[in-house]
Amino acid sequence: MTLKTSTDKDIIEYLLYAERDAHEVIKITDEHSELTISQAYELQDGLLERRLKEKNTKTAGIKLGLTSKAKQKMMGVNESIYGYLHADMLAYEWEPIRFSELIHPKVEPEIAFLIGEDIQGENITEEDILRGTKYVAPALEIIDSRYKDFRFKLVDVIADNCSSAKFIIGSKLVLPESLDLGNIGMVMSKNGYVEQTSSSAAVLEHPLKAMVWAARSLAKRGRGFKKGDIVLSGAMSEAITINAGDSVIAAFDGLGVVSISVSE
Numbered sequence: 001m002t003l004k005t006s007t008d009k010d011i012i013e014y015l016l017y018a019e020r021d022a023h024e025v026i027k028i029t030d031e032h033s034e035l036t037i038s039q040a041y042e043l044q045d046g047l048l049e050r051r052l053k054e055k056n057t058k059t060a061g062i063k064l065g066l067t068s069k070a071k072q073k074m075m076g077v078n079e080s081i082y083g084y085l086h087a088d089m090l091a092y093e094w095e096p097i098r099f100s101e102l103i104h105p106k107v108e109p110e111i112a113f114l115i116g117e118d119i120q121g122e123n124i125t126e127e128d129i130l131r132g133t134k135y136v137a138p139a140l141e142i143i144d145s146r147y148k149d150f151r152f153k154l155v156d157v158i159a160d161n162c163s164s165a166k167f168i169i170g171s172k173l174v175l176p177e178s179l180d181l182g183n184i185g186m187v188m189s190k191n192g193y194v195e196q197t198s199s200s201a202a203v204l205e206h207p208l209k210a211m212v213w214a215a216r217s218l219a220k221r222g223r224g225f226k227k228g229d230i231v232l233s234g235a236m237s238e239a240i241t242i243n244a245g246d247s248v249i250a251a252f253d254g255l256g257v258v259s260i261s262v263s264e
């Protein structure tokens with residue numbers, strides 16, 4: 001499928017097909033350089049609606065992206081982004097993810113917020129986030145941009161649901177007020193070798209700041225975090241590439257460990 005003279009519907013089908021068939025595609029701004037951020041979120045909505053039907057699944061939560069200053073600088077932006085998690089994206093520590101179903105996956109360590117009560121409003125504060133969060137847990141996110149070579153502009157990646165593919169939640173649930181969320185150390189290893197070390201301070205200086213940003217941004221569109229949502233608060237380090245045969249484990253101070261392995 002080419003993008004020439006494409007409508008929104010064509011773009012959505014183009015991205016969905018890329019995911020379904022696990023092949024990379026040319027970024028949409030190559031043909032639609034005029035795309036705005038708000039149009040990109042509308043495309044994301046359309047894509048998510050189609051995807052929910054096609055996979056016969058439901059929304060499981062929200063993921064934040066571009067939450068590190070380094071990544072924002074790399075992309076020449078100073079805003080984070082958000083996308084949605086679907087229930088079929090949930091993967092498990094005990095079941096390898098299948099490389100053949102993905103394009104060029106990468107994995108990143110994150111802190112998951114498990115939402116205990118609705119959080120919505122343009123003036124949401126860090127205290128509101130803490131109050132509405134039942135537990136935090138260690139998490140891994142598998143990102144798999146549908147775009148060639150993982151290269152895109154801001155609007156491309158928003159339309160592509162912020163590269164979302166899969167996520168894994170560790171089994172230890174921790175009360176959010178029981179630890180210093182702003183300075184959780186993390187070591188991520190692949191096949192026994194340390195690949196990334198970081199602190200949760202890499203997430204917009206504090207994951208609660210990132211959560212506030214997301215809650216306020218969602219509120220501008222009449223949305224929020226819902227009771228039962230899983231929210232990935234943003235990558236704590238650079239993502240690392242994964243291939244069939246790899247296993248990755250991330251250990252977080254006070255939060256425990258989460259791991260994933262990859263099969264053919």
Ligand code: 0L1
Nearest residue numbers: 064065066143162163235
């Ligand atoms: O979850 C993320 O931080 C990814 C956001 C999109 C950017 C990327 O795919 O690297």
Ligand code: MG
Nearest residue numbers: 108141234235
């Ligand atoms: Mg992420």
